[in-house]
Amino acid sequence: xxxxxxxxxxxxxxxxxxxxxxxxxxxxxxxxxxxxxxxxxxxxxxxxxxxxxxxxxxxxxxxxxxxxxxxxxxxxxxxxxxxxxxxxxxxxxxxxxxxxxxxxxxxxxxxxxxxxxxxxxxxxxxxxxxxxxxxxxxxxxxxxxxxxxxxxxxxxxxxxxxxxxxxxxxxxxxxxxxxxxxxxxxxxxxxxxxxxxxxxxxxxxxxxxxxxxxxxxxxxxxxxxxxxxxxxxxxxxxxxxxxxxxxxxxxxxxxxxxxxxxxxxxxxxxxxxxxxxxxxxxxxxxxxxxxxxxxxxxxxxxxxxxxx
Amino acid sequence: xxxxxxxxxxxxxxxxxxxxxxxxxxxxxxxxxxxxxxxxxxxxxxxxxxxxxxxxxxxxxxxxxxxxxxxxxxxxxxxxxxxxxxxxxxxxxxxxxxxxxxxxxxxxxxxxxxxxxxxxxxxxxxxxxxxxxxxxxxxxxxxxxxxxxxxxxxxxxxxxxxxxxxxxxxxxxxxxxxxxxxxxxxxxxxxxxxxxxxxxxxxxxxxxxxxxxxxxxxxxxxxxxxxxxxxxxxxxxxxxxxxxxxxxxxxxxxxxxxxxxxxxxxxxxxxxxxxxxxxxxxxxxxxxxxxxxxxxxxxxxxxxx
Numbered sequence: 001x002x003x004x005x006x007x008x009x010x011x012x013x014x015x016x017x018x019x020x021x022x023x024x025x026x027x028x029x030x031x032x033x034x035x036x037x038x039x040x041x042x043x044x045x046x047x048x049x050x051x052x053x054x055x056x057x058x059x060x061x062x063x064x065x066x067x068x069x070x071x072x073x074x075x076x077x078x079x080x081x082x083x084x085x086x087x088x089x090x091x092x093x094x095x096x097x098x099x100x101x102x103x104x105x106x107x108x109x110x111x112x113x114x115x116x117x118x119x120x121x122x123x124x125x126x127x128x129x130x131x132x133x134x135x136x137x138x139x140x141x142x143x144x145x146x147x148x149x150x151x152x153x154x155x156x157x158x159x160x161x162x163x164x165x166x167x168x169x170x171x172x173x174x175x176x177x178x179x180x181x182x183x184x185x186x187x188x189x190x191x192x193x194x195x196x197x198x199x200x201x202x203x204x205x206x207x208x209x210x211x212x213x214x215x216x217x218x219x220x221x222x223x224x225x226x227x228x229x230x231x232x233x234x235x236x237x238x239x240x241x242x243x244x245x246x247x248x249x250x251x252x253x254x255x256x257x258x259x260x261x262x263x264x265x266x267x268x269x270x271x272x273x274x275x276x277x278x279x280x281x282x283x284x285x286x287x288x289x290x291x292x293x294x295x296x297x298x299x300x301x302x303x304x305x306x307x308x
Numbered sequence: 309x310x311x312x313x314x315x316x317x318x319x320x321x322x323x324x325x326x327x328x329x330x331x332x333x334x335x336x337x338x339x340x341x342x343x344x345x346x347x348x349x350x351x352x353x354x355x356x357x358x359x360x361x362x363x364x365x366x367x368x369x370x371x372x373x374x375x376x377x378x379x380x381x382x383x384x385x386x387x388x389x390x391x392x393x394x395x396x397x398x399x400x401x402x403x404x405x406x407x408x409x410x411x412x413x414x415x416x417x418x419x420x421x422x423x424x425x426x427x428x429x430x431x432x433x434x435x436x437x438x439x440x441x442x443x444x445x446x447x448x449x450x451x452x453x454x455x456x457x458x459x460x461x462x463x464x465x466x467x468x469x470x471x472x473x474x475x476x477x478x479x480x481x482x483x484x485x486x487x488x489x490x491x492x493x494x495x496x497x498x499x500x501x502x503x504x505x506x507x508x509x510x511x512x513x514x515x516x517x518x519x520x521x522x523x524x525x526x527x528x529x530x531x532x533x534x535x536x537x538x539x540x541x542x543x544x545x546x547x548x549x550x551x552x553x554x555x556x557x558x559x560x561x562x563x564x565x566x567x568x569x570x571x572x573x574x575x576x577x578x579x580x581x582x583x584x585x586x587x588x589x590x591x592x593x594x595x596x597x598x599x600x601x602x603x604x605x606x607x608x609x610x611x612x613x
Contacts, residue, residue, distance in 0.1 A: 044455030144373025
């Protein structure tokens with residue numbers, strides 16, 4: 001190795017050269033980042049401050065659109081449905097994902113490799129196709145679930161009326177994303193050093209005990225990541241309501257989810273200004289909720305640290 | 309704040325040769341049964357899709373959904389998928405491949421360069437810029453699609469392939485992953501040695517570092533590719549001409565046309581169902597093969613340290 005001091009000392013020129021190179025490396029990303037993320041956000045903020053009236057044309061209205069949104073029961077109805085989704089579907093989905101990841105990681109099931117693949121495959125299926133498939137499975141007259149129920153003498157179950165559609169949608173989303181979340185948790189589980197729980201195993205601790213006391217705390221950050229991704233994903237649900245709307249138009253209102261509402265405002269009602277305000281509020285709301293989730297989790301972690 | 313909370317999830321550092329003990333003597337039958345029951349749940353819709361693709365329109369609505377119909381119409385359905393409306397389905401398939409490859413490749417390249425720079429260089433503002441990137445992971449991309457549409461509309465680039473590809477190039481999560489990956493996969497000493505040999509920074513990146521970053525690049529590429537392949541909202545709002553549609557939008561429109569009773573479009577349920585099956589085959593096959601590549605890549609990444 002060259003040990004000459006001139007090449008090894010990071011002189012000011014060299015450092016500046018390297019910094020220049022680094023800026024060139026990040027420049028393409030930040031160029032696209034700015035034009036595709038920052039500018040649209042700013043533009044929609046700008047648009048949301050105007051209103052387009054039949055008489056008088058477009059005029060600056062300040063925060064009127066936001067005031068309207070904050071008293072818009074359709075918008076809050078959608079947010080409320082998503083809140084239910086968040087409280088019911090996300091824990092089920094992540095609980096199942098965690099259970100499957102732990103079960104596969106324990107190596108106690110036959111065919112683990114095939115199982116992992118089967119669980120992950122729905123992630124390769126577009127939401128459009130997933131909704132379409134489940135839509136047929138749910139079908140009242142020709143769906144196989146209804147056919148089976150009738151064959152054994154039960155009442156025909158309804159999946160697509162206004163009372164049950166939210167649950168049916170939860171099932172579709174669960175089907176789509178359990179595998180994806182499972183893989184994130186599984187990857188984290190595989191990187192825990194075995195020494196951490198081998199001793200416990202020797203002492204005869206049960207798998208459930210090991211999972212609860214050692215494995216789950218060790219992959220806490222990965223679990224938090226899946227929680228945050230789920231929060232973000234839930235509030236921007238669009239494919240499922242939009243596709244189910246074609247087969248169950250009476251059960252899906254045009255504001256069933258906030259994102260579906262924003263879409264309908266912009267493209268059906270042609271009210272881009274109000275749609276921009278809704279989209280902006282929705283983004284803000286999601287950011288706040290995921291921030292709160294992070295805060296809560298950080299506090300929980302501190303509590304756990306101090307109780308040790 | 310976010311820096312400490314986002315975990316290095318996919319960090320490819322699983323130490324080799326752990327779990328040496330033989331797991332065969334600890335197999336549990338109840339657990340196996342339970343896990344395969346879960347597998348049945350995940351497979352059910354796909355099994356239905358395969359079976360339904362072999363039925364003609366009449367059988368679809370008159371026979372039991374989870375068993376074959378009276379006639380085997382898979383070939384007829386496939387012909388109908390690819391000839392309906394002058395074979396527009398093939399056009400949609402090509403569009404999907406093109407959008408997904410362009411977005412995946414572009415996002416992987418941009419994320420790799422940025423992540424590498426964040427991991428291996430010190431420069432003024434790097435901490436702030438990285439924090440901004442991390443914060444952007446929280447921005448809901450679908451909620452952003454509408455503002456992007458409004459912006460593109462004023463510049464007249466809606467209804468072009470660019471409108472779908474450009475927004476898909478931004479992958480803050482990809483930058484984060486590549487930073488984590490590059491920090492471990494590319495030794496500083498190697499970069500330093502290349503500098504001593506007189507190589508410029510870009511030559512080092514292209515000829516030395518990029519090779520070590522391979523598996524990480526593939527991971528980011530796959531995530532971006534799948535995201536674009538499966539995307540519905542963005543192309544739905546951006547594109548008007550049906551010859552620019554990807555499969556997701558095309559299939560959804562066909563489904564809508566069938567559900568509303570044709571209206572001259574001649575789209576049949578069996579065509580939509582078979583088209584759906586064809587549309588998921590490439591990604592499912594890719595998953596089967598890339599899973600192996602992915603794992604070997606991760607293992608290689610951990611040996612290199």
